Amino acid sequence: MKKSRRNFIKNTSLGIIAMSSANLALYAKSTSKSNSTEEIGALPWIELSRKAYLKNIGIISKITDNRSIIAVLKNNAYGLGDIEVATILENSKNVRSYALVKDTRCIALRKNGIKKDILLMGDFSKSLGSQLVKNDVTLSVFSHESFSKIKSLAKNYSKKIKVQLYFDTGLGRMGMPYYKSLRWVKELSEIPNVFIEGAYSTLTTPKDFAIEQINRFRNTISKLNNMGISINLLHIAPSQSALEIEQSHLDCVRPGILLHGTLPLVNMPAYNDIQLAPTFRLRAPVIRVEKLKKGDTIGFSRFYELKQDEWIATLPIGWADGYYSGAENGAKVLIHDSLFDVVNVNASHCNILVGLNKKVNVGDIATLIGTERSEITPEGFSKLANGHNYLQINYKESLPKIIVDEFN
Numbered sequence: 403m404k405k406s407r408r409n410f411i412k413n414t415s416l417g418i419i420a421m422s423s424a425n426l427a428l429y430a431k432s433t434s435k436s437n438s439t440e441e442i443g444a445l446p447w448i449e450l451s452r453k454a455y456l457k458n459i460g461i462i463s464k465i466t467d468n469r470s471i472i473a474v475l476k477n478n479a480y481g482l483g484d485i486e487v488a489t490i491l492e493n494s495k496n497v498r499s500y501a502l503v504k505d506t507r508c509i510a511l512r513k514n515g516i517k518k519d520i521l522l523m524g525d526f527s528k529s530l531g532s533q534l535v536k537n538d539v540t541l542s543v544f545s546h547e548s549f550s551k552i553k554s555l556a557k558n559y560s561k562k563i564k565v566q567l568y569f570d571t572g573l574g575r576m577g578m579p580y581y582k583s584l585r586w587v588k589e590l591s592e593i594p595n596v597f598i599e600g601a602y603s604t605l606t607t608p609k610d611f612a613i614e615q616i617n618r619f620r621n622t623i624s625k626l627n628n629m630g631i632s633i634n635l636l637h638i639a640p641s642q643s644a645l646e647i648e649q650s651h652l653d654c655v656r657p658g659i660l661l662h663g664t665l666p667l668v669n670m671p672a673y674n675d676i677q678l679a680p681t682f683r684l685r686a687p688v689i690r691v692e693k694l695k696k697g698d699t700i701g702f703s704r705f706y707e708l709k710q711d712e713w714i715a716t717l718p719i720g721w722a723d724g725y726y727s728g729a730e731n732g733a734k735v736l737i738h739d740s741l742f743d744v745v746n747v748n749a750s751h752c753n754i755l756v757g758l759n760k761k762v763n764v765g766d767i768a769t770l771i772g773t774e775r776s777e778i779t780p781e782g783f784s785k786l787a788n789g790h791n792y793l794q795i796n797y798k799e800s801l802p803k804i805i806v807d808e809f810n
C-alpha cells in the first residue's frame with residue numbers, strides 16, 4: 403500500500419491541518435500578513451470549511467426528512483481529500499458512515515483515526531481481506547466472484563464479517579442482478595460469521611426508471627424477508643434522487659456531490675433555494691506578472707493573442723494538478739476584489755489577463771474556486787467554463803489541503 407501522504411495532523415487556531423510538513427510550512431507562511439512569494443511558497447492549495455460541510459449535512463437531512471447520511475467519499479472525496487472530509491464529518495451526528503470504492507482508501511481512513519462505519523462499495527484485493535475485516539470495514543457482495551471471496555474469507559477468519567448486498571436494479575454497472583441474487587444471499591446468510599448489515603443499489607437519472615428500480619429493489623427485499631432473511635439498512639439514493647424522488651430515501655441516503663455544496667447538474671433551478679454552501683476554495687499565489695506586447699500570444703496553442711500591450715499574470719497550477727483545462731473558455735479568477743479572465747491553461751501553469759493596469763503583484767493570492775463571487779463557485783465556474791459539476795474530481799491528491807473552521 404502507498405505510504406500515507408499525510409505526515410501529521412496539527413491543531414491550530416483555524417482548526418485541523420492535515421498535510422505534509424513541506425506543505426504545512428507553505429500554509430504557515432501563507433496565512434502570515436506578508437505577501438512576498440519567497441514567504442508564501444509557490445504551490446496551489448485547497449481550503450476546506452468545516453462550517454460549510456456541516457451546513458450542507460443539515461440541509462441534506464432536512465430535505466430527506468432527517469434520514470441519516472452515508473457520505474460517499476470515493477475518488478478522494480471528489481478530489482478534495484477523503485481523510486480531510488471524513489475528519490470534518492466525524493463530528494456530525496447525521497452522518498452514519500462513509501462509502502468508498504477502493505480497498506486501500508478504507509484502510510487509510512482507519513489509519514488516520516476515522517471511527518465511523520466504512521462501506522467498501524468496490525472490490526477488494528484478496529491479500530487485504532483480513533485487514534479490511536480487522537479494520538471494521540463493511541464489504542459488498544456485488545458479483546459471483548466477490549461472493550466467493552467473502553465466503554473463503556469467512557472460512558479462514560473467525561471474526562464477524564460485515565457485508566452489504568449490492569443489487570443491480572438497472573444501472574448495469576455493479577451489483578448482483580436483482581433477478582438472480584436470491585440464491586447467493588441465502589447461502590451467504592447461512593454462514594455463521596457473516597453479518598448482513600444492509601442492502602443497496604444505485605438509481606439511474608431518468609425519474610420513471612428510477613421509480614421502477616426502487617420497486618425492483620423493494621420486491622427483492624420482500625422476497626428475502628419471506629425467506630426469513632431480514633435486512634435492516636436499505637439505501638439507494640445518490641444526490642440527484644435524494645433531491646428529486648422522496649420514495650428513494652428509504653433508511654438513509656448516499657450523497658456525494660451535495661456534501662461539497664454543489665448540485666449534481668449545472669442547471670437545476672428548482673433547487674437553487676436550498677442554499678448549499680460551497681465547501682472548498684482552490685487558491686494559488688501569483689508567481690509572475692509581465693507586461694507583454696500587442697500581438698504576443700500566450701501558451702502552446704497560441705490560443706490568446708494580445709490586442710494591445712497588457713499585463714499577464716501566471717499562477718502555478720494547471721491541468722496536471724486537475725484544474726479544468728476548459729477554464730480558458732471563460733472562467734474567472736479572483737485576486738483582491740477583482741475578477742480576471744483565465745486566458746491559458748497548460749499542464750503546470752495558467753495565465754490570467756490583468757489588463758492595461760498592473761493591478762496584481764507577484765505574491766498576491768488568487769482564488770480560482772471560492773465562495774466570494776458567483777462566478778467562482780464550483781457551479782459558477784462550471785457554467786463559465788462550459789463543464790459539469792463534478793470537475794473537481796480531477797484535483798490531484800498532491801494538492802495540499804487545509805481545514806478551516808469557516809472561510810474568512
Ligand SMILES: *Cc1c(COP(=O)(O)O)cnc(C)c1O
Pocket residue numbers: 474476523603604639640641642656657658659660666
Ligand atoms: C458515486 C456514487 C454515489 C454518489 O453520487 P453523487 O451523484 O455524487 O451523489 C452514490 N452511490 C454510488 C454507488 C456511487 O457510486
